[in-house]
Amino acid sequence: MTMLLCPSMMCADFANLEQETRELEEAGFDIFHMDIMDGDFVPNFGMGLQDFELIRKTTNRLVDVHLMIQNPGKYVDKFADLGADIIYVHVEADQQITRTLEEICRKGKKAGIAVNPGTSVETIKVLLPLVDYIMVMTVNPGFAGQKYLDFVDEKIDHLLRLADNYHYKVMVDGAISPERIRVLSSKGVTGFVLGTSALFGQDKSYLEIEKELRRLSK
Template identity: 70%
Template sequence: MGKLLCPSMMCADFSNLQKDTKELDQAGTDIFHIDFMDGSFVPNFGMGLQDFELVRSSTKKLVDVHLMIQNPGKYVEMFADLGADIIYIHPEADQQVARTLDTIRNKGKQAGLAINPGTSVETIQGLLPLVDYIMVMTVNPGFAGQKYLDYVNPKIEKLVELGKIFDFKVMVDGAISPEKVDLLSNMGVTGFVLGTSALFGKEISYEKTFEKLRN
């Protein structure tokens, strides 16, 4: 299977989000990635529900939501009903992670776990049969433009191996440059959340950027 390229819409042009979404769609986006933050679990605020609804209504491609919020279990049904295809929660933020993952799947959606740089594979191992995606945070979540944390690479390698057993895809999010796409796809990573390190604010078109990253 080829790489999944997932623009982080937090980095898109908010003065014309619909136009940006349509351009990204035509350029070959696989999954639109939307961050929600609550200022509590992470020290920042992400996109709003109206932004999500605008992106969702502007594309037929998959849309994921990354819930960087406390108690995500309270909100997953709402996001499923709004049309999210994949819902990522943080095990660090949920008292009943297994139940929340079950809820996502019972709504007919794909369940994702997003794990912080400091979270070990061992602490989530029992949840792996319940997930379709694991997204490894390669920066501490909450802000764009941080430096990639190389110490997460052994964890990524371990999860790629476990993904073959439990049938989930490994994604990465945080300071993903073209060089990192190259390195990590060779490790077996399937999906890449793309922000300012690889996609947005560049001189070349989205289409050309995607073409280069796929090659």
């Protein structure tokens, strides 16, 4: 299994966003993770279109977009056309979630479901054949710097068991520390969204951090 390390660009230095992106790419990180919030579905505002366009223009690596917004289906075409490779949506935010996932695939992009801490596996089970990624939120979405919610581990284990019957990868997002990466990668989690718990604001270079995190899956 190849581990996917995904910098959460909401935690990057916005005054030097282009340089941050270049340094992270050079260090070998895999997917640039972009949080888009509307202040309604979650009580915060995230990155903007200009931030997304800058990062997309700067890197050749994969870029995902996590749409923490109401009615995300209205914006699939927009972000697909801007160059998102993976588009995550929430079932609670979309009354036509099947149509939205199919539209993501029709645009030639990878479809993902983001699963809130309070959302059960049964709620999304019928959608599992339609998605390429399941991103389990291990904090309540909307803010960086929260505490990891241990009860979500049971949901991660459940989705890993079900994954044998489908083609999706299991990702995790929220307070992902090096120790969490070590434990969860040993269970079979593929991808880790990295914020201040493991990547940003550390007293090491991005290259040093990337190498240390890779070793955790061996």
